[in-house]
Amino acid sequence: MTISGGWRRAAAGAGLLGADGSVRPTIFAEMSALAVRTGAINLGQGFPDEDGPAEVLEAAVAAIRDGENQYPPGTGIPQLRQAVAEHQRRFYGLEVDPDREVLITAGATEAIAATLLALLEPGDEVVTFEPYYDEYGAIISLAGGVHRTVPLEPPGFLPDLDRLRETVTDRTRVILVNTPHNPTGSVLDRATLTAIVELAERHDAVIVTDSVYEHLTFGPEHIPIETLAGARERTVSISSGGKTFNTTGWKVGWLTAPAELVTAVLAVKQFLTYVNGAPFQPAIAAGLRLPDAYFTGIAQALAHKRDVLSDGLRAAGFDVFPSDGTYFVVADAAPLGFPDAVELCRRLPGLAGVVAVPLGAFSRGDYAARTASLVRFAFCKRIDVLEEAAQRLAALPR
Numbered sequence: 001m002t003i004s005g006g007w008r009r010a011a012a013g014a015g016l017l018g019a020d021g022s023v024r025p026t027i028f029a030e031m032s033a034l035a036v037r038t039g040a041i042n043l044g045q046g047f048p049d050e051d052g053p054a055e056v057l058e059a060a061v062a063a064i065r066d067g068e069n070q071y072p073p074g075t076g077i078p079q080l081r082q083a084v085a086e087h088q089r090r091f092y093g094l095e096v097d098p099d100r101e102v103l104i105t106a107g108a109t110e111a112i113a114a115t116l117l118a119l120l121e122p123g124d125e126v127v128t129f130e131p132y133y134d135e136y137g138a139i140i141s142l143a144g145g146v147h148r149t150v151p152l153e154p155p156g157f158l159p160d161l162d163r164l165r166e167t168v169t170d171r172t173r174v175i176l177v178n179t180p181h182n183p184t185g186s187v188l189d190r191a192t193l194t195a196i197v198e199l200a201e202r203h204d205a206v207i208v209t210d211s212v213y214e215h216l217t218f219g220p221e222h223i224p225i226e227t228l229a230g231a232r233e234r235t236v237s238i239s240s241g242g243k244t245f246n247t248t249g250w251k252v253g254w255l256t257a258p259a260e261l262v263t264a265v266l267a268v269k270q271f272l273t274y275v276n277g278a279p280f281q282p283a284i285a286a287g288l289r290l291p292d293a294y295f296t297g298i299a300q301a302l303a304h305k306r307d308v309l310s311d312g313l314r315a316a317g318f319d320v321f322p323s324d325g326t327y328f329v330v331a332d333a334a335p336l337g338f339p340d341a342v343e344l345c346r347r348l349p350g351l352a353g354v355v356a357v358p359l360g361a362f363s364r365g366d367y368a369a370r371t372a373s374l375v376r377f378a379f380c381k382r383i384d385v386l387e388e389a390a391q392r393l394a395a396l397p398r
Ligand SMILES: Cc1ncc(COP(=O)(O)O)c(C=O)c1O
Pocket: 046, 106, 107, 108, 109, 110, 133, 178, 182, 210, 212, 239, 240, 241, 242, 248, 251, 252, 253
């Protein structure tokens, strides 16, 4: 039997379709399996190795015990939609209607998928930065869209605005912005965000912003693009509880947008998962209502972790680029005599007992070739784990 259909487009969009038509596992799955097999420290996939706040965990346990175990409402429980609206007001001064302008999703992953599937007609163009979170390529392809990218060059990993202006045209349906940025750790500045809004207005494009690391910045503050003049009415803003509350396995995300856009996305979302995570929704609502000190505290703790790992990488001989946010730091392996990060990452467990991911997993073609020696390391791990990783990396041959 020949199986045709969207799987090919999704796999090709994510760069996973081999010449023989097979789907290769993602580099994240390959590297995590390697970490398990070799007992290496896994600085590849971005998940924390410590639990989040007790109040949040206890709220989920209580919700299960209280019988909140059946389908929640299709748009999410009112308590969580209200908490998202309060969060937008508290941190960004945005007024959001919790009944019409908030949608709870199965992680940011579903919010991104449902939004792109809702908005794209075949042939529509989507502009993202490159490197990019791998889901973007897969879903754009699945929706029959065309993926255009604007490179983020080291060391600052901010876009060239002329290049951005050339890439956004009347064919652009969506400008998909990710800040703070995975995998580079860059945080978009006001000038770049303003240029994006101007371009979206000029070409009548929708802005979709993925800000799952919104609370994890170390210096430059996260500016939600929808706070800029002219942006609000054309922006779908996506976030998630996973990174902020160390609950990546719960998959509770959300989006805020004008009511017509929420309705369009809901039309697709209701046939993807319909709903998810009934007892986790009140728990994430409790998290969003934690005092400001919690949010500043996690950023401070993570900044220290970034420093420990960055210093360790530097001492081991890598060139390390600055990371202003997220869980990640990018380092260049070329000074160590490794021009090919894919090869280095496959050998790293054997050489140093550490797993990392090549930047090429987030890019394609020219960009991947130009940045072939760059590696992404995750620092969302306990300090003792990062110190041990640094010690092991120091043993790398040079
Ligand atoms: C940029 C970005 N967007 C979205 C996601 C997915 O978020 P969630 O786990 O809430 O689906 C991730 C997770 O790594 C991410 O890095």
